Amino acid sequence: MTAAPSPVVSLREVTKRFPGVIANDRVSLDFFPGEVHALLGENGAGKSTLISMLAGVQRPDEGEIAVDGAAVAIASPRHALSLGIGTVYQHRMLVPTLTVAENLMLGAPWWRRPALGGVRARFREAAAAFGVSVDPDARVENLSLGEQQQVEIIRALWRGGRLLVLDEPTAMLSPKGVEELGAMMGRMKALGIGIVFITHHLTEALDFGDRVSVLRGGRSVGGIAPETLTALPRADAMAEVVRLMFGTGLASAEAAEGGAHVPRALPNTKMLEVVGLSGRSPRSGSSFEDVSFHVRKGEIFGIAGVDGNGQTPLAEALAGQIAATGSVVLDGRELGPANVALRYQLGLRYATDDRNGEGMVGKLPISTNMVLKEIGAAPFWRRGIERRAAIDAHASALFAAHDVRAPGIHTPVGRLSGGNIQKVLLARELSGSPKVIVYSKPTHGLDLRNIEATRRRIRETAEAGVATVLISTDLGEVLALSDRIGVMVRGRLVGIVENGPEARLEVGRLMAGITEREAA
Amino acid sequence: MTESTEFITGATPAAPRFGFLLPLGLALLPVMAALVAAGLVLLVLGSDPIEYYSYVVQRGLLRWRGLQATVVNMVPLLILGGALIVSFRSGLWNLGIDGQYLLGTLTAGATAPLLAGAFPSIVALPLAMLAGAVAGALWALPPALLRARAGINEVISGLMMSLIAASLTAAAIKLWLKDPASLEPQTLTLPVEDRLPLLAGTDINIGIFIALGLVIAAHTLMMRSATGLRFRILGLNPAAATHAGLGVPKLTLSVLCLSGALGGLAGAVELTGVLGKMQASWHPGYGFAVVPLVFLARMNGWAVIVFVFAFSVLQIGSASAATRLGVPQDFTLVLVGFLLLFLALSEYAGERLRAKKV
Numbered sequence: 001m002t003a004a005p006s007p008v009v010s011l012r013e014v015t016k017r018f019p020g021v022i023a024n025d026r027v028s029l030d031f032f033p034g035e036v037h038a039l040l041g042e043n044g045a046g047k048s049t050l051i052s053m054l055a056g057v058q059r060p061d062e063g064e065i066a067v068d069g070a071a072v073a074i075a076s077p078r079h080a081l082s083l084g085i086g087t088v089y090q091h092r093m094l095v096p097t098l099t100v101a102e103n104l105m106l107g108a109p110w111w112r113r114p115a116l117g118g119v120r121a122r123f124r125e126a127a128a129a130f131g132v133s134v135d136p137d138a139r140v141e142n143l144s145l146g147e148q149q150q151v152e153i154i155r156a157l158w159r160g161g162r163l164l165v166l167d168e169p170t171a172m173l174s175p176k177g178v179e180e181l182g183a184m185m186g187r188m189k190a191l192g193i194g195i196v197f198i199t200h201h202l203t204e205a206l207d208f209g210d211r212v213s214v215l216r217g218g219r220s221v222g223g224i225a226p227e228t229l230t231a232l233p234r235a236d237a238m239a240e241v242v243r244l245m246f247g248t249g250l251a252s253a254e255a256a257e258g259g260a261h262v263p264r265a266l267p268n269t270k271m272l273e274v275v276g277l278s279g280r281s282p283r284s285g286s287s288f289e290d291v292s293f294h295v296r297k298g299e300i301f302g303i304a305g306v307d308g309n310g311q312t313p314l315a316e317a318l319a320g321q322i323a324a325t326g327s328v329v330l331d332g333r334e335l336g337p338a339n340v341a342l343r344y345q346l347g348l349r350y351a352t353d354d355r356n357g358e359g360m361v362g363k364l365p366i367s368t369n370m371v372l373k374e375i376g377a378a379p380f381w382r383r384g385i386e387r388r389a390a391i392d393a394h395a396s397a398l399f400a401a402h403d404v405r406a407p408g409i410h411t412p413v414g415r416l417s418g419g420n421i422q423k424v425l426l427a428r429e430l431s432g433s434p435k436v437i438v439y440s441k442p443t444h445g446l447d448l449r450n451i452e453a454t455r456r457r458i459r460e461t462a463e464a465g466v467a468t469v470l471i472s473t474d475l476g477e478v479l480a481l482s483d484r485i486g487v488m489v490r491g492r493l494v495g496i497v498e499n500g501p502e503a504r505l506e507v508g509r510l511m512a513g514i515t516e517r518e519a520a
Numbered sequence: 521m522t523e524s525t526e527f528i529t530g531a532t533p534a535a536p537r538f539g540f541l542l543p544l545g546l547a548l549l550p551v552m553a554a555l556v557a558a559g560l561v562l563l564v565l566g567s568d569p570i571e572y573y574s575y576v577v578q579r580g581l582l583r584w585r586g587l588q589a590t591v592v593n594m595v596p597l598l599i600l601g602g603a604l605i606v607s608f609r610s611g612l613w614n615l616g617i618d619g620q621y622l623l624g625t626l627t628a629g630a631t632a633p634l635l636a637g638a639f640p641s642i643v644a645l646p647l648a649m650l651a652g653a654v655a656g657a658l659w660a661l662p663p664a665l666l667r668a669r670a671g672i673n674e675v676i677s678g679l680m681m682s683l684i685a686a687s688l689t690a691a692a693i694k695l696w697l698k699d700p701a702s703l704e705p706q707t708l709t710l711p712v713e714d715r716l717p718l719l720a721g722t723d724i725n726i727g728i729f730i731a732l733g734l735v736i737a738a739h740t741l742m743m744r745s746a747t748g749l750r751f752r753i754l755g756l757n758p759a760a761a762t763h764a765g766l767g768v769p770k771l772t773l774s775v776l777c778l779s780g781a782l783g784g785l786a787g788a789v790e791l792t793g794v795l796g797k798m799q800a801s802w803h804p805g806y807g808f809a810v811v812p813l814v815f816l817a818r819m820n821g822w823a824v825i826v827f828v829f830a831f832s833v834l835q836i837g838s839a840s841a842a843t844r845l846g847v848p849q850d851f852t853l854v855l856v857g858f859l860l861l862f863l864a865l866s867e868y869a870g871e872r873l874r875a876k877k878v
Contacts, residue, residue: 283759321762340765358759368749372764375753376746384746 006069007032008163008194009054009085014063016049023049025218026063031163035226036185036195038209040202040245042307042473046218047198051167054196055087056080086156087165092148096141100151103140104158126154131187132180146177150184157193164188165196170204182208200306202241202512206234214244242508263500264483269297271331271467272348272436279324281313288314288491291326295436295467300458302482302499303471304507310491311471312353315440318469319343319350331435344373347435351425353444355418359425362414366406367395369413370428398427403453419450426457437461438469443477455481475511479504487511546870550862557862558855567845575844580837588723590832596621596790597810597832598731601824602738603782604814609742610775611755616663616678617783618807619685623659624652624784626689626707628791629798630697633708641714649788656784657777659685664776668769674776682807690800697798705800716793727793732825734782739821751775783807812860831856 007030016024024046031037041047052058053065056074064071067083074080080087094103101119108114123136132150140148149169156164170178185195185208199205205212206229213223222244229237273294280287288310295301305311317324320338328335330348352359360369371380371391379390395409402423406416413424422442429437442458443451458481462468472478478485485503486496487510495510497503559569579586600617607614614620628648635644663677694705702709716725742748753761754771761768786806791798813831817823831852838852 283762319763320765338765340763344765352763354759358757358763361753361757361760363756364753372753372760375749375764375766381746386744386746386749 008068010066010069011050012064012066012071014050014053014060014065016046016053016058017061018049022218024053024060027215027218027220028063029213029220031194031196032211033162033194034189034192035210036189036197036208038197038199038205038212039215040199040205040212040241041215042200042245045215047215048167049218050215051087051089051165051198054080054085054163054165056085081156081159081161084160084162085165086153086158086161086163088149088152088156088167088169090168090171092145092152094140094148094151097139099137099139100134100143101136103151104136104155122158123154126157129187129191130154130184132184144174144177146173146180149173149177149181153184153188157188161193163194163196165198167198168200169197170199170201178204200308202238202245202306205241206237212237212241214241216245238512239508242512245508264298266296266299266483270294270329271297271299272469273327273329274318275327275329277314277317277324277326277328279313279317279322279326281316281322284312286310286313286491288317288488291488291493293486293493293496295469297467298462298465299484300462300468300470300482302478302485303469303488303493304475304478304485305473305488305511307473309488311473311488312440314488315350315352315438315469315471318348318438320348321350341373341375341377345377347433348438349429349434349436350438351429351440351442353441355421355425356414360413360421363412365410366399366404366413366416366424367391367409369424370395370398370431372428394431398431402427419446419453422446422450422454426454430457430461434461434466436467436469438471440471441473442470443472443474475504475507479507546866550859550866553862554855554858557858558851561854562847562851565847567847572838572841572845572847575841576834576837578837579840580833580835585723586836586840590829590836591724591728592794593832593836594828595725595727595731595793596786596804596806597813597828598728598735598825599782599786599789600806600810601814601817601828602735602821603779603786604810605735605738605742605819605821605824606751606782607775607779608814609748609755609819610751610771611758612667612772612775612779613675614660614663614678614776614779614783615675615807615811616660616681616685617779617810618803618805619678619682620656620659620780620783621787621806622682622685622689622803623787624656625787625791625795625802626692626697626798627655627784628652628788629707629710629795632710632714632788632792633797636710636714644714645716645792648792649785652788652791653781653785656787657781659784660776660780661773664773664780667776668772686803689798689802693798693800699797707798709797710792712796715796716789725793727789730789731786734785735821735824738782739824742819747774809856812856816860816863 009031011027011029013026013028014024015022015026027046027050029037039047039050049058053060053074056077056079059073065074066072067085072083074083074085095106101116101123104119104123105114105116120136127134130150130153134143134147134150140151143151153164169181173181185197188195197205197208210226210229211223212229214221224232224237224240232240275292277291278287278289286308291314293301303311303314313322316322317338318328320335320340320343323338330343330346333346335343335346335348356362361372368391371394374380376384380387380394392409399409404423404427405420413421416424439458442454446454455477458468458470470478470481479499482499484496484498485507486493487507488494489511497506497510555573559573562569562572580590581587600621603617603620604614628651631651632644632648635647638644639647659681663674663681666672666677667674690705693707697707698705699708716727718725742752750761750766750771751774753764753766754768754775758768761771795802809831810828813827814824817827834852834855838847839849841847842849842851
């Protein structure tokens with residue numbers, strides 16, 4: 001195979017819609033042989049949909065996918081493989097109790113006697129070609145995640161694959177694993193295999209990619225071609241990618257931001273002070289370390305950062321959901337060990353982004369969900385027995401005040417739309433006398449009208465004196481609402497920026513891992 | 521009262537005039553279908569289904585003695601139903617209920633005769649019941665701890681605990697608790713006059729009131745109290761329980777131990793009311809009879825009472841019918857099996873119909 005200038009696979013104006021969302025909007029991309037094409041984008045930018053169309057799991061609504069210049073309708077994952085498109089997903093897909101060789105034979109027809117010897121030999125051959133050393137007779141469960149990934153890559157290319165799609169391949173790897181993956185990709189490139197490298201880490205895209213493209217809001221918003229990328233100094237390339245990912249060029253993004261930031265005079269009372277806080281979420285395993293900041297009365301403190309850099313465990317630790325070391329002081333009072341109910345009562349509220357997953361109990365009525373964090377407390381319960389009238393009166397008041405659109409307060413929350421669930425959630429977190437509110441991605445997954453309403457609500461409550469922590473991966477949102485902005489990278493708060501005309505660039509730099517010292 | 525709002529999700533404000541017909545049909549049709557299907561099996565077995573059914577109704581329900589036997593038969597089933605309501609509504613599957621029942625029966629059998637010798641029965645019997653409940657809770661503890669600490673499935677460990685319980689109770693009776701005066705391996709016998717008092721002029725002991733009280737208490741606990749709401753949230757959405765600051769491991773332990781305590785209590789009430797002694801071979805397997813009933817009742821306490829009553833009529837009636845008509849004793853289970861099958865089908869059909877309307 002020679003590195004011909006014509007692409008192996010091309011996407012031509014590919015559009016894919018799901019009810020209420022356009023996941024991919026006229027995306028055109030070319031994937032060339034012997035080239036690593038880094039595809040960057042936030043969660044929800046349309047990366048997964050793109051992959052599933054290449055893998056034959058889904059089909060485009062409009063536009064076409066061309067292999068070797070000819071349009072093909074990829075009917076199934078099997079078909080994709082036979083066309084030479086192999087996909088390796090983020091989560092391992094091998095049977096842990098079988099050996100490597102046995103896993104590789106799983107696709108074989110059932111009537112044929114398994115040719116274990118042949119598979120072993122071929123695996124060794126492929127492993128040698130790609131520079132990896134995995135024993136084909138090792139049980140998969142005894143392999144490291146990196147080794148399992150290598151096996152999956154070999155399997156994806158088993159039938160002579162020419163384009164390898166890697167979905168966030170570094171997400172679960174150790175630094176050494178990432179290095180090995182880099183070496184393996186180098187070998188594959190040399191063999192003329194095209195690689196689609198999907199990631200949301202800027203640095204990785206630039207480390208491994210020969211070509212970089214950026215997806216944003218389902219659209220391909222631009223990229224850097226190989227010639228430019230090699231010629232450009234790294235810092236400039238980084239700045240260019242940051243501009244593409246978060247830049248002001250998009251009209252729709254501007255509209256969604258809902259106006260620019262206006263500097264405000266704030267009282268100097270520290271409502272929330274966090275000092276040296278560290279913690280780890282037992283659920284996701286992600287963690288944050290040594291985070292310190294304060295929020296004044298009425299101030300909105302934005303926390304920007306790419307998803308998965310420790311924002312969620314930080315929010316959970318502030319809410320008292322997970323244990324953490326360090327100090328959290330609310331209005332002069334040290335909060336001590338984790339205790340959700342107490343913190344809620346004292347006025348520290350947490351509006352989670354996982355509204356259906358943890359924020360609400362879908363089968364319970366709106367009224368019960370409104371008091372979910374006050375179970376057993378007066379006036380809704382007396383001596384442990386619920387007082388339905390009090391619960392209903394409370395719910396009715398909030399129902400009206402927050403303009404929830406539902407048949408009634410006894411409707412199960414699970415039957416409401418996302419926007420209305422968000423209203424119920426905010427109603428609960430804002431009820432009583434909140435002092436500090438932590439929002440986690442408050443507009444994620446909402447439509448424009450509800451995004452607007454939510455942002456207005458955030459602004460109004462802050463103006464009413466509530467200290468606000470706004471965690472968002474949408475930089476436009478953070479810039480539009482915050483007074484100061486902290487940036488989180490790999491579990492650390494790497495810097496705090498005063499909001500202003502220069503803030504966008506500074507935040508972008510911090511996100512890209514360029515600390516002020518390096519830049520200077 | 522709308523104690524089951526979480527299930528009545530499709531109640532539209534302006535229901536059509538005959539809107540009640542659909543749910544009624546969905547409830548009655550499967551019962552009819554089960555009766556017909558079981559009748560066909562009876563035909564194959566060479567018995568007259570009409571005769572069988574009328575015999576069942578007559579012996580289990582219409583005859584005074586039969587009705588009394590039915591009511592007495594309900595006692596342990598009802599309490600076990602309460603135990604399962606607590607567990608199932610919390611999304612935990614305490615299928616070790618039979619083991620907890622056996623341990624409760626054994627403990628009451630070992631303690632009640634001794635206590636009755638030392639105290640008046642108004643003190644002795646509650647103490648024996650308490651002992652039975654504690655034994656049940658302790659027997660539920662290992663699976664509960666495994667589940668709460670290490671996330672180990674409580675179904676498997678509970679079932680294994682039941683197997684151990686069956687052998688352990690038999691061994692304990694044969695080795696340590698055997699009544700020396702008896703040929704059979706069994707505990708000392710609680711004298712009839714020391715047992716739970718009978719309702720005047722009947723064979724029914726006041727255990728039925730204890731049982732009814734416990735089922736309704738379990739139902740009320742789950743549907744009306746703060747503790748019950750915490751338990752239900754654990755079942756409906758464990759992540760939300762964590763989010764709302766409810767300690768999931770502690771809740772898990774509480775649910776399974778409470779359920780185990782009720783399981784043990786079921787045995788203790790039956791022992792102090794009817795059995796009087798625990799025999800080494802006693803292993804009625806009530807748990808698996810009650811599990812489907814609780815599901816049919818959708819974990820609603822009031823409905824559990826109705827289903828347990830119907831099941832009891834069937835059991836008592838078919839016991840007589842079986843000897844009379846030569847139908848196997850276990851034919852009741854065939855009928856219950858059909859009922860479950862058809863109810864599941866009607867559930868599915870109902871979902872489809874509702875989905876179509878929306």
